[in-house]
Amino acid sequence: MPPRSRSGEASGALKSDSASPGREQPRQRVIEAAIDLLTREGRDAVTTRAVADAAGLQPPAIYRLFGDKDGLLDAVAEHGFATFLAGKHVNPDPPDPIEDLRAGWDVAVEFGLANPALYTLMYADPTRTTSGAFKAGMEVLMGRIRRLAAGGWLRVDEELAAQIIHATARGAVLTWLSLREDRRDPALFTTLRESMVTAVTNQRPAVREAGAAGAARALRAALPEEATLSPAEQHLLTEWLDRLTADG
Template sequence: MLDTRLGGVGRHEMRATLVEVAAQLLREQGPTAVTTRAVAQAAGVQAPTIYRLFGDKDGLLDAVAEHVFAAYVAGKALIEDSGDPVADLRAGWDTHVGFGLANPALFGLLADPGRGTRSPAAAAGLEILRARVHRVAATGRLRVPERRAVELVHAAGTGAVLTLLTMPPEDRQFDLADAMYDAVVQAILTDAPALAEDSSTAAAVAFRTVVPELPALTDAERALLSEWLDRVTDS
């Protein structure tokens, strides 16, 4: 049963309640169940209230996605680093896949390019991924530029979850996500921080992470050094 708690409350409280009700409908019955009429009825308000607060159904869905995903991202941000950047990158992948499979309808909304690009929570989640990749780069283990590594991990993770969600739960091949991660690792990581065949690229990527923090250089010199290193990593 849905909670139908709404009385003499303010705009903020009313909005939060409607988001919670819509999130519950989304979780239990899927996106098709989240209609303005269903949400209004479950919350005990008139449908025009939803239009006044969210504009339309898409606005309500955006608010629901933001609410749930923001809580997830905040939890990720609180996880302490283990001291092993490569292990932390894998842990982040596993958490991402687990969240997607546990929240299929919500993940579908977030994977929609039109909605995802407007989501502050999705942007914050991507920043967490960038930070983890940056720490890997600083160890000399990254064989590609940081931006490329982030794009590959993000694309592969989203694709793996969406593919698994197309399968009936009882037929899901969970090793698919593991195989996808292993393929990405092969593409972005070196076997060791030194003595690898492409160690010059890995060294350039690693050095690139500290260039912004070199106090002895001017801004122009740091920009020029960054440009030189970028040429090495892109070659």
């Protein structure tokens, strides 16, 4: 089976936002109409005329609100990122940081499986990763990674860990969606998730086992909360720690 929902985090299906006054109300209607067409009939069905008809507007309204079809698709993708972010439950002090990492990975996969057409649109264009909601979601992930580093669990650099976690979740979903149903094996998810955990974390938070690089990563993660060092001292210490983690 695909990863099960944990702590009510998975979105399942997209929910409509409450209508806001003025310009946002027709804008939201258009986005929801586009998502409905995308979900039921695929990306080719999302034309400006079809979306305008479904939203009860004239086609010129689409151009006034979004500029062009690409602008509309960008808005739909941004809505998807925002919906996923709103459905996340973040524990700032999880009892088990590695299990928290697994849970977050599962939630990302579950969202993609529940919203396949939207998820594919969200990640079809690399430039969409510059959206505000996407960046906010990555900050949630970086928070998980920093907690792992501070506890001595992180095995690799924080940035590399984020790339591995994000790539394995996105790759798992897009690979699953690309396969015929008779070729889909749920072991794909658990195998990729556990491979990700093995790649980015230590089995035990033992600084001795991880060596100087592990100690440096743990200290590096705690630096933003350190108030006794001057900015210049923090900068110099960061350079030293980065060198140690690179050597490790």
